[in-house]
Amino acid sequence: MGKPLSLITPLVLSIFILMFMKCSSCPAHQKQSLLHFKASILTIFNSSNSSSETSFFSLDSWDSTSDCCNWERVICSPRTREITALYLDSLLLMPSDQPIVVDSRILDPVFRIRSLMFLDVSLNNIQGEISGEGLANLSKLVHLDMRQNGLVGSIPRQVFHLRFLRFLDLSSNSLKGGLSGEVGRLGNLRTCKLDENFLGGDIPAEIGNLTKLQQFSVRQNQFSGGIPDSILDLKELEVLDLRSNQLVMQIPREIGSLSNISTLALSKNFFTGVIPPSIRNLSKLETLRLEDNRFSGDIPAWLFDMESLKNLFLGGNQMIWNNNVKIVPKCLLSQLSLKSCKIAGEIPEWISTQKNLDFLELSDNELTGRFPLWLSEMEVGSILLSDNRLTGSIPSRLFQSLSLSILALSRNNFSGELPENIGEANEIMILMLSGNNFSGPIPKSIADIYRLLLLDLSGNKFSGNTFPIFDPDGLLAYVDLSSNELSGDIPVSFCTETKILALGNNKFSGKLPRNFTNMNQLEHLDLHDNNITGEYPEFLSQMSSLQVLNLRNNSLHGSLPSKSFSNQSNLRILDLSNNNLGGSIPSELGNLMGMIETPSTSSLTTDMFTFSIEFKDLIVNWKKAIRGLSSRRLDIYSLLDLSNNKFSGNIPSSLGNLKGLKLLSISNNRLSGNIPQSFGDLESVETLDLSNNNISGVIPQSFTRLKQLSVLDVSNNKLSGRIPQGGQMDLMNVLNYFANNSGLCGVQIGVKCPDDQLTPEADEEGDDSEKEPWFLWKGALIGFSLGFVFSVLMAFLGGYFVLPPPPKPKYHSVKYRL
Numbered sequence: 078m079g080k081p082l083s084l085i086t087p088l089v090l091s092i093f094i095l096m097f098m099k100c101s102s103c104p105a106h107q108k109q110s111l112l113h114f115k116a117s118i119l120t121i122f123n124s125s126n127s128s129s130e131t132s133f134f135s136l137d138s139w140d141s142t143s144d145c146c147n148w149e150r151v152i153c154s155p156r157t158r159e160i161t162a163l164y165l166d167s168l169l170l171m172p173s174d175q176p177i178v179v180d181s182r183i184l185d186p187v188f189r190i191r192s193l194m195f196l197d198v199s200l201n202n203i204q205g206e207i208s209g210e211g212l213a214n215l216s217k218l219v220h221l222d223m224r225q226n227g228l229v230g231s232i233p234r235q236v237f238h239l240r241f242l243r244f245l246d247l248s249s250n251s252l253k254g255g256l257s258g259e260v261g262r263l264g265n266l267r268t269c270k271l272d273e274n275f276l277g278g279d280i281p282a283e284i285g286n287l288t289k290l291q292q293f294s295v296r297q298n299q300f301s302g303g304i305p306d307s308i309l310d311l312k313e314l315e316v317l318d319l320r321s322n323q324l325v326m327q328i329p330r331e332i333g334s335l336s337n338i339s340t341l342a343l344s345k346n347f348f349t350g351v352i353p354p355s356i357r358n359l360s361k362l363e364t365l366r367l368e369d370n371r372f373s374g375d376i377p378a379w380l381f382d383m384e385s386l387k388n389l390f391l392g393g394n395q396m397i398w399n400n401n402v403k404i405v406p407k408c409l410l411s412q413l414s415l416k417s418c419k420i421a422g423e424i425p426e427w428i429s430t431q432k433n434l435d436f437l438e439l440s441d442n443e444l445t446g447r448f449p450l451w452l453s454e455m456e457v458g459s460i461l462l463s464d465n466r467l468t469g470s471i472p473s474r475l476f477q478s479l480s481l482s483i484l485a486l487s488r489n490n491f492s493g494e495l496p497e498n499i500g501e502a503n504e505i506m507i508l509m510l511s512g513n514n515f516s517g518p519i520p521k522s523i524a525d526i527y528r529l530l531l532l533d534l535s536g537n538k539f540s541g542n543t544f545p546i547f548d549p550d551g552l553l554a555y556v557d558l559s560s561n562e563l564s565g566d567i568p569v570s571f572c573t574e575t576k577i578l579a580l581g582n583n584k585f586s587g588k589l590p591r592n593f594t595n596m597n598q599l600e601h602l603d604l605h606d607n608n609i610t611g612e613y614p615e616f617l618s619q620m621s622s623l624q625v626l627n628l629r630n631n632s633l634h635g636s637l638p639s640k641s642f643s644n645q646s647n648l649r650i651l652d653l654s655n656n657n658l659g660g661s662i663p664s665e666l667g668n669l670m671g672m673i674e675t676p677s678t679s680s681l682t683t684d685m686f687t688f689s690i691e692f693k694d695l696i697v698n699w700k701k702a703i704r705g706l707s708s709r710r711l712d713i714y715s716l717l718d719l720s721n722n723k724f725s726g727n728i729p730s731s732l733g734n735l736k737g738l739k740l741l742s743i744s745n746n747r748l749s750g751n752i753p754q755s756f757g758d759l760e761s762v763e764t765l766d767l768s769n770n771n772i773s774g775v776i777p778q779s780f781t782r783l784k785q786l787s788v789l790d791v792s793n794n795k796l797s798g799r800i801p802q803g804g805q806m807d808l809m810n811v812l813n814y815f816a817n818n819s820g821l822c823g824v825q826i827g828v829k830c831p832d833d834q835l836t837p838e839a840d841e842e843g844d845d846s847e848k849e850p851w852f853l854w855k856g857a858l859i860g861f862s863l864g865f866v867f868s869v870l871m872a873f874l875g876g877y878f879v880l881p882p883p884p885k886p887k888y889h890s891v892k893y894r895l
């Protein structure tokens with residue numbers, strides 16, 4: 078009996094194994110759902126005209142003949158072979174192309190996989206509402222990640238019934254409070270001034286039902302109102318991230334009862350009140366981010382007694398540093414931000430005890446004294462001390478640092494030469510020293526810092542005519558050296574990837590070098606207030622990426638070659654004022670697409686960098702008043718300034734094509750002939766300055782169509798006839814702007830026309846000239862100075878931009894067990 082059995086056993090076993098293998102593939106309906114999902118993704122991808130051929134979303138392994146448990150991005154239960162985890166993040170993410178828009182219904186097949194415990198659909202640009210019914214199916218969910226999509230509406234109430242949920246990340250969407258299907262819908266009625274709670278601004282109280290929740294992130298959404306008290310029921314909570322919403326409330330006093338909290342991030346909301354003392358009881362608290370709210374009171378010194386604390390961000394509130402308290406910290410911080418806290422005196426020395434410090438921000442305080450030697454020895458990664466009153470020179474020891482990646486010391490009173498060894502600090506990515514009193518040459522070794530992305534040395538007294546030679550293949554993309562005393566030839570040794578180059582208000586001379594065309598990504602070129610000579614360089618036409626070109630107040634002469642503008646479809650801001658350019662204005666200027674189209678979005682803010690850069694306002698002579706145009710919205714401005722040159726001949730009527738222009742100035746030239754009728758098509762123009770020429774004829778009736786017009790200056794010409802009436806023209810009544818012509822008349826200037834019977838209201842004049850004080854600027858500064866000053870809002874190290882993705886299990890392990 079024993080023998081046959083031992084023979085049969087291997088056979089039975091192998092049959093059994095075969096059968097088991099067969100049974101052990103994933104359930105057919107689940108596979109079907111995934112294939113359905115893949116087909117939808119492919120359809121979207123195919124119809125998006127995407128240039129990339131490759132199947133970047135790696136669903137190749139999803140084929141109908143194989144076991145779906147073996148597919149990439151899919152994990153099954155080893156026991157039941159049902160799908161338990163789906164990693165569907167970043168499926169259609171293409172950094173360069175236009176983002177592909179995905180409708181939220183694409184997830185419908187996924188909602189049929191009821192065994193799911195782990196679902197990640199982050200970074201897919203999914204638009205629309207979250208399906209509540211769909212999520213109700215996934216009652217076993219433990220981990221739900223829908224970060225970085227375009228989800229709208231409220232969090233569906235069904236989410237709050239997912240009783241096993243431990244991880245919920247809905248960050249970077251456009252979600253708002255309230256419960257879906259209820260008042261939430263009224264949220265669209267923006268125009269009605271309804272009570273905020275009625276609009277469903279709050280995070281729903283049902284959040285308290287998710288008692289297993291360990292991480293709750295709704296950062297960067299549109300929640301307003303408050304967090305419900307029921308959040309205090311989430312005893313397991315470790316991470317609460319509500320940053321960048323519009324929450325208006327105080328931190329609940331009992332927050333200290335959430336004893337497992339390690340991250341409390343409430344930045345960029347409207348929180349008020351004081352930091353509740355119960356926070357002291359959070360013995361696991363590592364990260365406390367409260368910056369950019371409306372907290373008030375003194376900054377509690379006990380925070381520094383919390384031994385667990387590693388990252389503390391408190392700046393940008395109304396909280397004040399008590400300068401009399403002596404701090405003896407028990408914490409060992411790695412990040413500390415105390416911007417705008419009215420810290421006075423020297424940089425506090427207790428900081429030197431923080432041996433692990435990697436990020437230090439003390440910007441916008443009242444700090445005095447020198448850059449401390451101990452700080453230069455601490456190997457801090459980011460040091461942000463802008464907007465204080467620090468003096469003296471920078472210790473050369475700082476640049477022996479192996480970790481320094483951001484140094485921002487703008488707008489202090491530092492002086493002296495930059496240490497020659499600055500190039501040793503090889504990790505520097507951002508160096509901002511503008512608005513100080515640094516002098517001497519720019520050390521050549523700066524060019525050795527091969528990671529350097531942004532260099533801002535503007536507004537100092539740097540001088541000399543030797544210049545660092547940057548590696549053409551380097552990374553340096555933003556360079557601002559404006560407002561110094563640099564001289565000699567215009568330097569050209571920048572990286573080919575340079576996007577912004579600002580060299581204005583120096584003493585550079587000579588011709589514009591042809592090598593500029595090597596910078597084929599250049600968007601902004603600013604050389605105003607130098608002594609550039611020679612003719613207008615025709616080669617600029619090869620720089621088709623240029624959006625802003627400022628050559629104001631140089632010594633360019635000759636005529637504008639008509640070919641120069643054929644290629645520059647991106648040019649939106651062109652300032653050639655205050656030169657010696659002559660000849661006629663080329664009619665090709667009327668083809669500049671960047672000035673024809675009303676620009677939509679700029680690439681400036683959405684470029685390759687993972688941190689946000691804020692430019693200081695662009696100072697222009699806007700409507701004849703010196704104004705700052707916010708550079709974040711610089712893309713909406715379009716200007717053409719040819720004033721103060723020697724242009725002659727007729728005004729080309731093609732300029733009327735430039736429908737996107739907000740400012741057109743051709744004043745102080747030798748132009749003659751009539752004002753083209755086509756100027757009535759300049760539908761965006763706000764400032765139109767034709768003054769100080771030899772223009773004759775009448776002001777065209779078409780001017781009444783200029784709906785945006787607020788400044789019209791035609792003074793010192795040979796115009797005659799009636800000033801058109803109607804529309805904005807009725808408001809053009811500054812006498813000086815019509816002065817010195819050959820017989821203008823009209824109600825605007827209170828001069829009767831020969832065929833008039835009306836009596837103008839003479840007593841209005843006095844008032845009007847008072848209402849328009851900006852006329853005093855007339856002739857003072859025509860054009861604008863493109864004074865870029867960069868200020869990094871915060872480094873990626875500070876976490877303002879992309880939070881590093883939470884550590885997630887590799888595709889082949891499921892962290893949670895029910």
Ligand SMILES: *[C@@H]1O[C@H](CO)[C@@H](O)[C@H](O)[C@H]1NC(C)=O
Nearest residue numbers: 116117118119120121122123
């Ligand atoms: C998408 O395009 C690929 C190849 O271009 C093709 O094989 C596939 O069938 C298309 N899918 C759909 C759903 O249109």
Ligand SMILES: *[C@@H]1O[C@H](CO)[C@@H](O)[C@H](O)[C@H]1NC(C)=O
Nearest residue numbers: 123124125126127175177178
């Ligand atoms: C794809 O290209 C076709 C023509 O080439 C165009 O009609 C269609 O609108 C484009 N689709 C998208 C989504 O850009």
Ligand SMILES: *[C@@H]1O[C@H](CO)[C@@H](O)[C@H](O)[C@H]1NC(C)=O
Nearest residue numbers: 185188189190191210211214
């Ligand atoms: C829920 O799952 C079932 C199958 O289990 C499916 O028929 C139904 O369509 C799903 N509901 C939604 C809203 O997806």
Ligand SMILES: *[C@@H]1O[C@H](CO)[C@@H](O)[C@H](O)[C@H]1NC(C)=O
Nearest residue numbers: 237238282283284285286307
């Ligand atoms: C969910 O929370 C609400 C409000 O906090 C409560 O009334 C309800 O009973 C809870 N439901 C469950 C299933 O716990």
Ligand SMILES: *[C@@H]1O[C@H](CO)[C@@H](O)[C@H](O)[C@H]1NC(C)=O
Nearest residue numbers: 311312313314335336337338
């Ligand atoms: C907090 O965390 C610990 C360890 O992770 C865990 O054992 C405990 O149950 C959690 N909850 C509370 C309320 O402490």
Ligand SMILES: *[C@@H]1O[C@H](CO)[C@@H](O)[C@H](O)[C@H]1NC(C)=O
Nearest residue numbers: 331333353354355356357358
């Ligand atoms: C901190 O916890 C202790 C005991 O757990 C409690 O007695 C005390 O009141 C708490 N402190 C605050 C400020 O909540």
Ligand SMILES: *[C@@H]1O[C@H](CO)[C@@H](O)[C@H](O)[C@H]1NC(C)=O
Nearest residue numbers: 466468469489490491492514
């Ligand atoms: C800058 O420092 C110098 C001394 O180094 C001092 O004379 C000057 O007043 C300071 N300027 C400002 C604006 O604090």
Ligand SMILES: *[C@@H]1O[C@H](CO)[C@@H](O)[C@H](O)[C@H]1NC(C)=O
Nearest residue numbers: 490492493513514515516538
């Ligand atoms: C700048 O430094 C120079 C010396 O290099 C000094 O004479 C001048 O007073 C300083 N200016 C300011 C505003 O501190």
Ligand SMILES: *[C@@H]1O[C@H](CO)[C@@H](O)[C@H](O)[C@H]1NC(C)=O
Nearest residue numbers: 568569570571590591592595
């Ligand atoms: C500029 O171009 C000329 C040749 O056109 C070349 O000899 C010179 O080295 C270039 N200079 C720089 C700094 O790239």
Ligand SMILES: *[C@@H]1O[C@H](CO)[C@@H](O)[C@H](O)[C@H]1NC(C)=O
Nearest residue numbers: 583606607608630655857858
């Ligand atoms: C032109 O630039 C020079 C320096 O190059 C400066 O002195 C002068 O004030 C500037 N003129 C105007 C009108 O801005």
Ligand SMILES: *[C@@H]1O[C@H](CO)[C@@H](O)[C@H](O)[C@H]1NC(C)=O
Nearest residue numbers: 586587607608609610631632
């Ligand atoms: C500009 O340079 C030219 C020639 O190099 C010189 O004659 C002129 O004086 C300079 N102008 C200014 C304002 O420095």
Ligand SMILES: *[C@@H]1O[C@H](CO)[C@@H](O)[C@H](O)[C@H]1NC(C)=O
Nearest residue numbers: 616618619620621640643644
């Ligand atoms: C237009 O730009 C391209 C490169 O962007 C260049 O090759 C071409 O020569 C330019 N055309 C003119 C007329 O400058």
